[in-house]
Amino acid sequence: MKTVTLSTLQAYKQAGESFSCLTAYDATFARTASDxxxxxxxxxxxxxxxLQGHHSTLPVTLADVCYHTRCVxxxxxxxxxxxxxxxxxxxxxxxxxLDAGELMRAGAELIKVEGEAWMADDIRELTxxxxxxxxxxxxxxxxVYQLGGYKVQGRETERAEQIIADACTLVDAGASLVLLECVPADLGRAVSEAVxxxxxxxxxxxxxDGQILVMHDVLGVTHGRTPRFVKNFLAETDDIAGAFRRYHEDVKARRFPAEEHCF
Ligand code: KIV
Ligand code: NA
Known part of the structure; x- marks a missing residue:
């Protein structure tokens, strides 16, 4: 694979070619996923x-993320x-x-931030x-504590329109990518068309335009309730490298996500 940059992903979007993304937390799994x-x-x-066994992402510190970034x-x-x-x-x-600077120094090439339209000035200053x-x-x-749990977002027209508007505002402010989690498939399409x-x-x-999953979900080692959009790719293959390849190929061929993984 040639070095992937934001231009590569932009060209994929233009060409209508999907791309795969996966979480990584250490050097060995990162290499396996990249290969x-x-x-x-x-x-x-x-x-x-x-990794840490918490119930949410809130306890994670900048030092934690920097450590795993250096590993990956x-x-x-x-x-x-x-x-x-x-x-x-x-x-x-x-x-x-300053925190974004630390992440870039640790090896990040792109920062992901959760937020809504009010983050526009922050996005502008970062870019x-x-x-x-x-x-x-x-x-x-x-x-999650404000949303009242891990629930599908944007089922109601008003909230769906707000998500589309937020995406447009933040892309206007300079965002290079949008990540959309747990929304109806129609809204996914609408956002992709809007930006x-x-x-x-x-x-x-x-x-x-692309798909992402948490590595542990792809390998079927998630404990507790697994969300609808998850698929265990290890179940169809012999080893971890094969599971990552299968996930990648299924995303490229748009075989994943299938109907049963969507809202
Ligand atoms: O933290 C994470 O792994 C994520 C993905 C689920 C998109 O934000
Ligand atoms: Na996250």
Whole structure:
């Protein structure tokens, strides 16, 4: 695989070609995912749940994310490395900029922030300073206590329109990517059509530009209730490298997500 950049993903969107993304937390799994052809690796703050055993992503610190970013950066190969800004790193503009700087120094090539239209100025300040941003909309796990649980977002017209408007505002402010979590497939398509930049979906249906899953879900080692949009690819293959390849191929061929994974 050639080095994946934001331009690569933009070209995929133009060509209507899907791309795959997967979370990674260490060098070995990062290398395995990259060798499988996965275009984007995300050091997600889901590490609070899948690595640390917390019930949410809120306890994850900047130091935690930086540590895992340094690990993944050593194994990422030619994949693009995206990293989550942890909870409350947007407490002030100064903190946001300094924390984003730490993540970039640790090896991030792109920062993902959860937020709505009010984050527009923050996105503008980050991109102005050379930090590309992916905005995470829909189900935003850092606001789970406000949302009242991990629930599908945008089933009602008003909320759906708000998500589309937020995406447009934040892309206008400079966001390079949009990530959409847990929304009806129709809304996934509408957001992808509304913005010029690639839209990555998780539980957002087949008609977005790329797909992302949490590594542990792809390998079927998730405990507790598994969300509808998840698929265990290891069940169909012999080993972990094969599971990553199968996931990548199914995303590229738009075989995943299937109807049963969508809202
Ligand atoms: O933290 C994470 O792994 C994420 C993905 C679920 C998109 O944000
Ligand atoms: Na996250």
């Amino acid at each position: 499988a052809g996965i275009e984007v690796l995300l050091v997600g703050d889901s590490l609070g749940m899948v 950066a050593r194994g990422k190969g030619n994949s693009l490395l995206m990293v989550d800004l942890p909870f409350m790193s947007n407490a002030s503009l100064e903190r946001l900029l 102005r300073r050379g930090v590309p941003v992916c905005v995470h909309l829909g189900l935003t796990p850092q606001t 010029s930049v690639p839209v990555i979906g998780i539980g957002a249906g087949p008609d977005v």
